[in-house]
Amino acid sequence: MSQKTAAHKVEISLPNVPSKLRKEIKDFLEEIGRIAYLRQDGNPKPEWTIFYGGTLEEARDAAMHAVKDKTSKEGLKSGAAHMAMRIAAQNSGRIEALIDAMKAASSAVNGLSYCPGLNKSDLITDARLFAASLVVKDLDFEGKAEHIAHAEAVMEVWRKGYSLYDDVHGGLFVYAEDVGPKDFISFIKSEVRVVEPTSK
Numbered sequence: 001m002s003q004k005t006a007a008h009k010v011e012i013s014l015p016n017v018p019s020k021l022r023k024e025i026k027d028f029l030e031e032i033g034r035i036a037y038l039r040q041d042g043n044p045k046p047e048w049t050i051f052y053g054g055t056l057e058e059a060r061d062a063a064m065h066a067v068k069d070k071t072s073k074e075g076l077k078s079g080a081a082h083m084a085m086r087i088a089a090q091n092s093g094r095i096e097a098l099i100d101a102m103k104a105a106s107s108a109v110n111g112l113s114y115c116p117g118l119n120k121s122d123l124i125t126d127a128r129l130f131a132a133s134l135v136v137k138d139l140d141f142e143g144k145a146e147h148i149a150h151a152e153a154v155m156e157v158w159r160k161g162y163s164l165y166d167d168v169h170g171g172l173f174v175y176a177e178d179v180g181p182k183d184f185i186s187f188i189k190s191e192v193r194v195v196e197p198t199s200k
Contacts, residue, residue, distance in 0.1 A: 008033065008111030010194050012104040014097045017135060025101055025134045026194040032108040032127060037118050040161040040176055048157070049171055052178040056117040056163065059175035063165035067173055077170050078129055078154065081147035085132045088141035098135045104194070105131040117177065119163060126154040126164055 010029055014022050044050050051066065053059030089098035105127040109120050133151035136144075150170075157164040157174055165173045 008108065010104045010107050010111070012100055012194055014100055014135070016093050017097045018138060021134055021137055024137070025104075025131060028131060028134060029104055029108045029194050032105070033112065035159055036161060037112075037115050037123075037158065038161055038163070038177070040179075043160065044162060044174065044176075045156070045160075045172075047172070048162075048174045050162070050174040050176065051165075052176055054178060056119070056175065056177045059177060060119065060122075060163070060165055063173045063175040067166045067168055077146075077150045077167050078125070080143070081150050082129055082132060084141055084143050084147050085129075085136045088136045088139050088144075089132075091141075092136070092139055094135055094139075098132050101131040101135050102128040122163055122165060123158060126158065130155045 012025070012029070014025060017025070038056070049063075049066070051059050051062040053062055086095070086098060089095045106124050109124045109127050112118070112120065130151045133148050137148065150167075153172065154164055154167070157172060162174050162176045165175055167173065
């Protein structure tokens with residue numbers, strides 16, 4: 001059972017971005033409010049490294065310690081993807097749009113209604129990366145296919161009702177509460193309303 005709250009307004013301008021991509025970005029920002037966070041679909045991806053715990057905090061701690069046990073974090077694909085997208089945006093005159101889209105994603109997540117256990121900081125990191133990927137989706141840049149695919153993969157974790165702590169050398173370290181399908185609490189959907197600034 002879900003309820004709905006008043007809309008959270010997100011303003012975004014997206015200069016130099018084609019209309020088709022502008023729509024995709026707006027659709028994604030609005031989708032942020034509709035995702036059923038933490039309601040696991042029961043079908044985690046086999047390539048995930050997933051950690052369960054009696055609480056989400058315990059599960060996240062387990063994922064965090066596993067990441068720390070790795071030799072280094074230099075292989076993080078999210079960082080590499082973000083850098084490549086930023087360079088592509090800079091070279092194409094879309095750096096302002098990329099920053100705008102990432103800020104809007106942060107705002108949309110921060111505007112989410114009550115959802116016990118949701119780590120907004122973790123979600124913001126991935127929502128910002130996905131928003132950035134949409135800004136440069138039509139551009140050619142080094143490693144494009146891999147970086148776009150990675151951005152889609154990290155958001156899929158949240159869309160499937162799980163949480164993502166980090167990625168190490170391409171492996172996604174996912175965490176979730178160890179609960180049965182009937183144990184999920186009801187959640188409150190949030191409406192994200194995307195608006196463009198009016199010209200003066």
